[in-house]
Amino acid sequence: MEIIALASGSKGNSLYVQSGKTAVLLDAGLSAREIEHRMVEMGVSPSRLNGILVSHEHRDHIRGVGSLARRYNLTVYITERTYRAAERAVGILPKMACIDADTPFEIGEIWFCPFLTSHDAVEPLGFSMTNGRLKVGVATDLGVVTHLVREGMRGSHVAIVESNHDPEMLMEGPYPWDLKQRIKGRTGHLSNLNATDLIDAIYHSDLERVVLAHLSETNNTPEMAWRCLVERASNRFDTGQILIARPDRPVRIL
Ligand SMILES: [Zn+2]
Ligand SMILES: [Zn+2]
Numbered sequence: 001m002e003i004i005a006l007a008s009g010s011k012g013n014s015l016y017v018q019s020g021k022t023a024v025l026l027d028a029g030l031s032a033r034e035i036e037h038r039m040v041e042m043g044v045s046p047s048r049l050n051g052i053l054v055s056h057e058h059r060d061h062i063r064g065v066g067s068l069a070r071r072y073n074l075t076v077y078i079t080e081r082t083y084r085a086a087e088r089a090v091g092i093l094p095k096m097a098c099i100d101a102d103t104p105f106e107i108g109e110i111w112f113c114p115f116l117t118s119h120d121a122v123e124p125l126g127f128s129m130t131n132g133r134l135k136v137g138v139a140t141d142l143g144v145v146t147h148l149v150r151e152g153m154r155g156s157h158v159a160i161v162e163s164n165h166d167p168e169m170l171m172e173g174p175y176p177w178d179l180k181q182r183i184k185g186r187t188g189h190l191s192n193l194n195a196t197d198l199i200d201a202i203y204h205s206d207l208e209r210v211v212l213a214h215l216s217e218t219n220n221t222p223e224m225a226w227r228c229l230v231e232r233a234s235n236r237f238d239t240g241q242i243l244i245a246r247p248d249r250p251v252r253i254l
Contacts, residue, residue, distance in 0.1 A: 008245030022108030032067035056121035066090035115152035164189035
């Protein structure tokens with residue numbers, strides 16, 4: 001499997017996942033141009049893509065979906081409710097496959113298992129994906145870690161987990177009161193400590209790589225997110241096993 005975090009954070013999210021002949025984007029939240037540019041920079045071709053999977057309708061996850069799908073004639077995998085919420089932003093799609101929030105499906109050689117998350121979107125999803133050998137779990141954009149999320153992520157060899165904010169930085173930072181409440185609420189975003197708890201809960205000896213993702217550029221720093229995890233789990237991971245996804249440049253995960 002090849003996995004690249006093309007972008008991560010409130011300005012845009014996109015994860016490239018490839019196994020054999022199958023290549024998929026999980027979200028496309030930068031402009032189509034920027035996604036193409038970052039893919040080429042990492043040595044993967046947009047024309048190889050089979051489809052785009054959409055986690056939820058927030059702009060930082062769908063900005064490039066419509067243009068990319070039309071340019072490369074891609075199937076967009078999306079729930080019906082999320083499509084209705086995103087319709088105006090994504091425009092007319094060449095091909096669409098409606099997925100269910102609780103039903104696994106396959107795209108080429110990769111199996112996807114969606115799970116519902118607690119986030120302020122109409123039907124937000126996390127995913128695990130597997131090619132039969134390796135399991136990758138993705139849980140970003142969620143306010144709390146539910147039983148469903150833990151079960152969805154369990155057994156992952158690669159865990160990509162939101163580590164959005166440091167609660168103190170958030171509360172003392174420049175955001176207005178209601179936005180602070182939204183972020184730390186049950187349908188907002190996970191703190192560094194929440195991320196560490198989730199990783200702790202799903203830890204097993206074959207968890208090869210942990211990726212901290214969707215970091216706030218205002219209420220967090222990569223060093224703080226990293227330190228929060230390392231302080232709890234330093235005996236479990238070599239430093240090379242912990243990666244931080246970036247807003248400004250692609251990061252190769254596998
Ligand atoms: Zn987001
Ligand atoms: Zn979101």
